Amino acid sequence: MNPNEIADSERLLHQAEPFNRRDFMKNTGLSALGITGMPLLFSACKTNMPNAYVSAGMLGQGKLPFPPGFVWGTATAAYQVEGAANEDGRGKSIWDTFSHTPGKIVNNNNGDVACDFYNRYKQDVQLIKDLQAKAYRFSISWSRIFPSGSGTPNQKGLDFYNRMVDELLANEITPFATLFHWDLPQGLQDKYNGWQSRETAKHFAEYAGYMAEQLSDRVKHFFTLNEIWTFIELGHSIGMHAPGVKLSTAELNQARHHAVLAHGLAVQAIRASGKTDTKVGVAENIKVALPVFETPENIKAAEIATREINAGYLTVIMEGKYTDAFLSAAGANAPKFTAEDLAIISSPTDMCGINIYNPECYVQAAANTDGYERIPFAKSHPTSTSTWELLAPETIYWGARHAQKLWGVKEIYVTENGYSSTDELSVDNRINDTDRVMFLRSYLSQLQRATTEGCPVKGYFYWSLLDNFEWASGYGIRFGLYYMDYKTLQRIPKLSASYFKAMAAANALL
Numbered sequence: 001m002n003p004n005e006i007a008d009s010e011r012l013l014h015q016a017e018p019f020n021r022r023d024f025m026k027n028t029g030l031s032a033l034g035i036t037g038m039p040l041l042f043s044a045c046k047t048n049m050p051n052a053y054v055s056a057g058m059l060g061q062g063k064l065p066f067p068p069g070f071v072w073g074t075a076t077a078a079y080q081v082e083g084a085a086n087e088d089g090r091g092k093s094i095w096d097t098f099s100h101t102p103g104k105i106v107n108n109n110n111g112d113v114a115c116d117f118y119n120r121y122k123q124d125v126q127l128i129k130d131l132q133a134k135a136y137r138f139s140i141s142w143s144r145i146f147p148s149g150s151g152t153p154n155q156k157g158l159d160f161y162n163r164m165v166d167e168l169l170a171n172e173i174t175p176f177a178t179l180f181h182w183d184l185p186q187g188l189q190d191k192y193n194g195w196q197s198r199e200t201a202k203h204f205a206e207y208a209g210y211m212a213e214q215l216s217d218r219v220k221h222f223f224t225l226n227e228i229w230t231f232i233e234l235g236h237s238i239g240m241h242a243p244g245v246k247l248s249t250a251e252l253n254q255a256r257h258h259a260v261l262a263h264g265l266a267v268q269a270i271r272a273s274g275k276t277d278t279k280v281g282v283a284e285n286i287k288v289a290l291p292v293f294e295t296p297e298n299i300k301a302a303e304i305a306t307r308e309i310n311a312g313y314l315t316v317i318m319e320g321k322y323t324d325a326f327l328s329a330a331g332a333n334a335p336k337f338t339a340e341d342l343a344i345i346s347s348p349t350d351m352c353g354i355n356i357y358n359p360e361c362y363v364q365a366a367a368n369t370d371g372y373e374r375i376p377f378a379k380s381h382p383t384s385t386s387t388w389e390l391l392a393p394e395t396i397y398w399g400a401r402h403a404q405k406l407w408g409v410k411e412i413y414v415t416e417n418g419y420s421s422t423d424e425l426s427v428d429n430r431i432n433d434t435d436r437v438m439f440l441r442s443y444l445s446q447l448q449r450a451t452t453e454g455c456p457v458k459g460y461f462y463w464s465l466l467d468n469f470e471w472a473s474g475y476g477i478r479f480g481l482y483y484m485d486y487k488t489l490q491r492i493p494k495l496s497a498s499y500f501k502a503m504a505a506a507n508a509l510l
Helices: 003-015 022-028 037-047 049-053 094-099 117-130 155-170 185-191 199-215 228-238 249-273 296-309 313-317 324-333 339-345 394-409 434-452 495-506
Strands: 071-076 135-139 174-180 223-224 279-284 289-291 351-355 362-363 372-374 412-416 457-463 481-487 490-493
Touching: 022 490, 037 071, 037 223, 037 362, 071 174, 071 412, 094 174, 094 185, 117 490, 155 199, 155 296, 155 313, 174 279, 174 412, 185 199, 199 249, 223 228, 223 249, 228 249, 228 279, 249 279, 249 324, 249 339, 289 394, 289 457, 296 313, 296 362, 296 372, 296 394, 313 324, 313 339, 313 394, 324 412, 324 457, 351 394, 362 394, 394 412, 434 457, 434 495
Parallel strands: 071 135, 071 457, 135 174, 174 223, 223 279, 279 351, 289 362, 351 412, 412 457
Antiparallel strands: 362 372, 481 490
């Protein structure tokens, strides 16, 4: 861009503050996005916006830019998409057992075939490429590599991931690998009761080190565990996810401790076995407390609440200690641990993945011992077709900001964010998921706000690339950018796929 164009763009930026609200919306094109009632975006415009945004000419084109180099990607998980449950030496996982137990999954669905990604990955890599996505977050099936959880690796399983990684790189798509997305080898569940034993954590570290040794010449980003909160709480407390057990409070706290210990051991194993430029972190569904409205007092209350609510998860991982309030509340049921455990759990990481769907709660400042008070959700609070997914776009902003403020995270990725919809096929074979487009626009406007304010969010992975096996909900819930016809396995792009593609190409909110 020539100097005159840069000067014109800079004049527009400096003139923006004196404009009245209506003039500013008109000149930036924000009114066309239907977000004229979002004052938070105006405060962001008063921050130090990088000159690259200005020189790119984006301020007068109805675009809200993301930082240069921002990563746009999509995500899936092995058991949800791969299928090929009994092919090439793969061992059973707890989700094979659970989904084949009558009554555990809606319509008794299972992941035996799923999206048949194992046999169709080349086709799906082209779908990723067509989205203009430059990264793909996938998970590795532990039991495809070590059929019983440990012992001799299965070469055919490793070969599959080698082929897939090479295919991604050949199409200029950066691979982001997740080592555990809930599909614990059944052999470890049978032998040790899974996460109830420290032995499972040790075997996970061995597996993590092996995968880093095999893939880190090409895969430079590894996430250890995905959503510890979900697989511990839903799988071991409520029992609605695999392995479907309901532990006592003491047993649950100990299983949780073993899971975060597994993360730390895996970080160390990846450091020891991977290439020196390998980055590692955890991908956790951070439980986000939102200030009910943004006063300094409520913001502080939200920070306090977020730290405490995540005490057994991100807080102990990032700080190397359980909070006093957590241990006091647990009492005699507190996990048994050593100082060495805590040092391992808090092994330094390079990045942090945050999975963002619904907020944990709204809070306001309170003169009590907690320092905050929860505000209950209204019965009419909007949700997606998944009734658990309470909608609050600011969750993605505060999730990133809390991670930065509370724990000093230097590199944040939104490793999941998605919306379930009815996704009905029209007579002309289209899916006009306008609600998902609205969701993307609303949430990404808040993520853009975070980046504009200097929050180190490096990338965004939409959940998910394809409709897939949604755990206990089976195939009845759809999150994908591509519609899956489960009878023919045809992939059909939704309207939201076109929207995502346009944003990824522009590196901006449209």
